[in-house]
């Protein structure tokens with residue numbers, strides 16, 4: 001696929017947590033501008049397809065926020081979500097993400113099953129969160145609420161000050177689905193998993209990458225698949241980068257996967273093309289291995 005000039009450049013920084021003070025201040029200022037609808041800084045959503053192992057087709061997408069700066073650079077969330085959480089700007093940011101995600105879902109209604117959105121603990125702890133989601137859904141009467149999936153992390157749930165199970169239960173009453181993100185990186189207490197009203201478990205990529213060559217990872221994955229299934233939950237494997245991992249997951253009975261193997265997160269126009277073209281795993285494999293026509 002030809003790359004358009006200019007756009008879609010992803011600026012890569014290190015993972016060093018000791019971000020210099022000036023950089024933090026700059027990040028905060030940029031975020032403030034973006035949230036104030038300063039057109040020089042925007043917060044577009046990128047979309048990563050989720051693919052069914054049964055059909056090889058796109059069944060949904062995860063919306064992942066980006067920040068486009070005045071210079072046209074695109075920043076990954078690692079560069080501003082932390083600041084957004086610390087300053088409380090995650091609340092308006094999160095609302096923007098939800099609204100934009102639902103707008104896109106409405107636009108892609110005939111092609112896309114669902115959209116999932118990441119929700120930070122701070123958002124979930126807001127007294128207004130559930131009413132806000134309800135009001136938003138009411139604005140889109142043609143979108144069935146079950147087509148919206150909210151992703152929360154285990155660690156977020158544990159550290160929260162509010163009764164998260166109760167809040168998730170209220171969201172479920174709206175018809176929204178809930179996914180446990182990065183599953184396996186937190187405590188993963190089995191009792192606790194049972195008590196959480198989640199519909200989907202997203203297996204963290206640390207268990208997924210290289211699983212085809214690692215019997216221990218394969219065992220963990222089988223166990224989680226079995227457990228999730230027994231509790232009536234579905235499973236999505238994250239971070240599937242290799243064809244061998246895709247095959248291993250499919251054979252293990254994992255219903256859906258997400259990862260660079262199929263596609264990186266894409267800006268909306270590129271995701272749109274992929275969706276409308278009906279791109280399948282077979283198409284991706286054929287183009288990767290030089291086109292078996």
Ligand code: C2E
Pocket residue numbers: 048063064065076077078081094097118119120151181182205238239240241258259260261264265
């Ligand atoms: P996440 O929700 O676990 O999202 C998956 C991350 O893994 C994304 O990074 C995605 O680009 C990356 N990824 C997907 N497939 C692969 C793969 O095959 N290999 C590898 N190595 N990575 C893969 P991204 O977009 O940089 O987002 C990072 C995190 O930022 C997300 O992790 C999520 O926790 C957070 N985030 C993103 N958007 C939002 C948002 O709108 N609100 C909130 N609160 N958090 C967000």
Ligand code: MG
Pocket residue numbers: 033034035036037038039040041042043
């Ligand atoms: Mg703006």
Ligand code: MG
Pocket residue numbers: 062118151181
């Ligand atoms: Mg996520």
Ligand code: MG
Pocket residue numbers: 181182202204238
């Ligand atoms: Mg994740």
